[in-house]
Amino acid sequence: MKSVVPQKNVSMRDVFGDTLLKFSLESSRVYAIDGDLANSTKLDTVANGNPKKFLQMGIAEQNMMSVAAGLATTGLQPWACTFAAFLSKRAIDQIQVQIAQPKLDVKMIGAYSGLLTGVTGKTHQSLEDIAIFRSLANMVVLAPADAIEMKQMMEFAHKYEGPVYIRIARDPYPVIVDCKYQFEFGKAATLKDGKDVTIISTGTQTSRSLVAAEQLEAEGISVAVVHMPTIKPLDTDAIIKAAECTGVIVTAEEHSIYGGLGSAVAEVLVEECPVPMLRVGVKDVNSESANNDDLLEKYGLSEGHIVKAVKKALKKKQN
């Protein structure tokens, strides 16, 4: 694993569109299901490259997800994609009753997840989707750190038979995994070793956590970064091991501090290996529309906030 952050930025949504097009050409089962956002989510790659495998359901997410369930019962593998905010809240009853409960083979891609949604504000940001999807039985919940991992997750999801939710980012992110990296379902990935404190991060916050860790190293603090691409089922062994090794944990996610990765890690720690921990995430507030850097700073997700949280957590450990 690399301990430095390369500069090359690649967009998860571009890779999503390209990979799904490839699946749709190779497999007769794969269909792209759109809720009229294809040119934002990059599902339009399938619409343009393989129009027969593209189904437009219009701006009607509830029907879209139930139709996907119906398609799955006929042996097809629908990949439904819309903004994470709408998927996780507008259509959650349909997803629970008709996809998760019967464990149908539907893939759900939550585009524009988290806080950075292209200046669209609190109505389009998605800070609750991990909490919501994680609470559904039979659901797999994934959050890639970069575009390379996104592709690997899609390859996993394509082979896996059952409901999978993948939350992806709008904007390009640094490629942080090296060429030997392979996403393993249900397994954490230690991207950086360290002995004083462990940051457990998921999705887009992993690259910010790596930057924060570098800064902390420069100040003489040894920080491990454990990336958690599978939020459900959770790699509890990796969490316990991190707690035992460093004795203090900081979680980082582009999500509310309620119900997301931080909560999931806390659930494991209190039951299995109680150590001090802090959660980096959006607090109990509504966000707004603004540029990315301003949002990250104001809502507590920037590298600087992770650095501060780590230092505060270390004090808890020492007390």
Add this chain to the structure above:
Amino acid sequence: MNSSLSKEKIMLLKEKASEARKLIIETVHHAGAGHIGGPMSAIDILTNLYFHEMNIDPDDPRSEERDRFVLSKGHSAIGLYAVLALRGYLPVEELQTFDSLNSRLQAHPDMNTLPGLDMSTGSLGQGISAAVGIALGAKLQGKGYRTYCMIGDGESQEGQVWEAADIASKYELDNLVGILDFNKLQQFGWSGEEKSRKSPIHDPKDRWESFGWHVIEIDGHNQEEIEIAFNEAREVKTKPIMIIANTVKGKGVSFMENQYLWHSRIPTDDELNQAKKELEMGAL
């Protein structure tokens, strides 16, 4: 169009529907839970589907070529279970397990527990969308099977029904047959005062037609009319079909008919006996 049903077939369908009605009331009485009014209004259509219209085989309930049925008004599950039991999908005695622990017969249809159920439903408005997905899946794969879906009139208040209506029409799903169980009552309704109760949905014919569906209106308790409607549906091209079945909630038992309270009331022992008597008389 005339019905091609023989007198014997009509007699058989009526007998099965009457038996199913008895089973519904007995099962709800036994379980102390469940719905009666809606299943009773739907039962003649369900009987026709499973004993005449659909290409199905109880011995091969997951056959890829089978016709599909989605009970979008999932709370009428006991009506569907009664018909499935009479048709041989499950032992009639198994109805006694309805709504009890570990039963395959859940309060609302669970496709994973009982072979023969083509979709899980229960939260209203969703089944019709799933049926759109099934019919679309058949078209995409060049399959000849047909998809049937029953919705309720109360259920038609759900916006998702109309999202589904729009997409079915867009994809020209002429292999999809919706049936509206138009019994004009729902659980409680617009007003608690019975005298001022209004139908859950107005002008369903105009609505479905304006969404681009081919609409057929029938008496949902008349086997010949039901059969003629299904035959007409098979002739329709490039449009989904909605059969508006005018029905009576609680049909078949005098004191249950048109009484919204029988949506989910549990009959007393006396009421059970009285209902069985009436149904036996009616079947003769």
